[in-house]
Amino acid sequence: MTRPGLVVLEERAARHPGRRALGVPAGVLRTARPRQWIKNVLVAAAPAAAGQLDSRHTLRQLALVFVLFTAAASAVYLVNDARDAAADRAHPQKCHRPVATGQVPVPVAYAVGGLLALLAPLGAALTCNAMTATLLTGYVVMQLAYCVKLKHVLVVDLVVVTAGFLMRAMIGGVALAIPLSRWFLITAGFGALFMVAAKRYSEAVQMEGRGGATRALLDAYTTGYLRFVWQLAAGVAVLAYCMWALESGGMAGGSLLPWRQLSMVPFIGGILRYAVFADRGSAGAPEDVVLHDRALVVIGLVWVALYGLAVADL
Template sequence: MTLPLGLLRTARPRQWVKNVLVAAAPAAAGDLFLHRTLLQLPLLFLLFTAAASAVYLVNDARDATADRAHPDKCRRPVAAGEVPVPVAYAAGTLLAVLTPVTAAVLCNPATAGLLAAYLLVQLAYCVSLKHVLVIDLAVVTTGFLLRAMTGGPALGIPLSRWFLITAGFGALFMVAAKRYSEAVRAAREERADRGATRPLLREYSDGYLRFVWQLAAGGAVLAYCLWALESGGTPAGVLPWRQLSMVPFILAVLRYAVFADRGTAGTPEDVVLRDRPLAVIGLAWTGLYAMAVADV
């Protein structure tokens, strides 16, 4: 069972929570609980999980030699020898081929196209783009944005420009906060080579990464507020739920910014899943947005 378990660990199960973003477009449109949406979303989640797993397998196979010299990454299954490099390449390639084909058969060509684009961009990142200044931030942000977009074409839901802008800036905020946290952690551990965790960190200054996540946070808040205000008024005697949802959204950004500023946002999934105040704020936003969609 060493090989199957090693392949599973290489696929990063903890990262699969990111693929919940496939529900973003139908949720924003108020179609989340429609019968066809509930049937299609689990499939989209599995397809993006397979696509992301393909990228992780190829990435770890390609970086196996470098990972063996890293104090933390040396425990990855490929670097540790639990999964042979050719097996990791073969499994990643197989998933990369089958995922868009499956999407074309079970969903539609647009969904297959988005998954193929995700795979091409992320594999290009593994090969070379992760070494290109600024482009690396854009590529990782694009991965989050494509997840959030996929539910639209898959379910025939038009994507609002404000939805795309908010999702894009929100993704950049989290990506830049992650990079900033990695840089702060490296500085605290006083590593002689700041690139020991991620080589490109040597090229970024702390001030620049802080500027990026602050700019992205401001862009996300502004876009969301314009989106909420543009939705128009509500019938007399009914609370403006969509506009009220701006309050928990802003609070959520401010709360996450606390971890970004401390340099402890290196693992976004841990921040989102383990911070109780952030979870409460998220539930409050979900409730208010749900009321807005229901037009109660």
């Protein structure tokens, strides 16, 4: 949006102060990125991997952790948009964000973001345990450092975004005091790096030859390097998952078929299917890729079914 367009929006808001006041909460909600909240379902990953989703206490605790992590992630989005408001106004898509258009004043975004950043770890300390609060505090500090500085540091930006996904996958287990398998951590970490690098690669492919990359550091990466990263990460994630699935003593031995071992098939199939979009340069936001590809949804459901059978020991 150009500067004159922003002036028009401000003039309209001045003529209708009541409408603007009602629009601020809605704008804050939009800035918190509700579509991104689906990623926080990863808080159930560790308990699911350990086969411990069969009690009301566990489900209640995971619902609470989901809310706390969503609040922490929303805090980061609000602060990020407040910091980048001026730059976003010059971007063809980001100019429509509520903070960039003036629907949410910058001080309000900072205030709500700061409040959520404080309340999320405090809520974890009061309702979960000290390790959960520490992990959530570390997530908030790391992501805010990313907004301020780390997104401008080569390679470190990939590590920070990947670490954010890994923390999501870990926190459910931490809150419920579930031991985290080394293979689970490797699979989750490199699986996250695969999706992050695939998204960066797709952005680089789409911007190649155009110039003026809009994401920090995107011009500093070559498409060859990003392709190497997502291919390496995919290979390590598949290997770690296979080692985890074949690990002895993970499930009881009375099941009709080796369901956990069979779950390797849809897992590998899902990685290969996702890699198709990465190779084409069309792997955007992970949640968009997964939810908008019917084959990936079916593969995911097959994996859930097989792993569910393994947990139930049928």
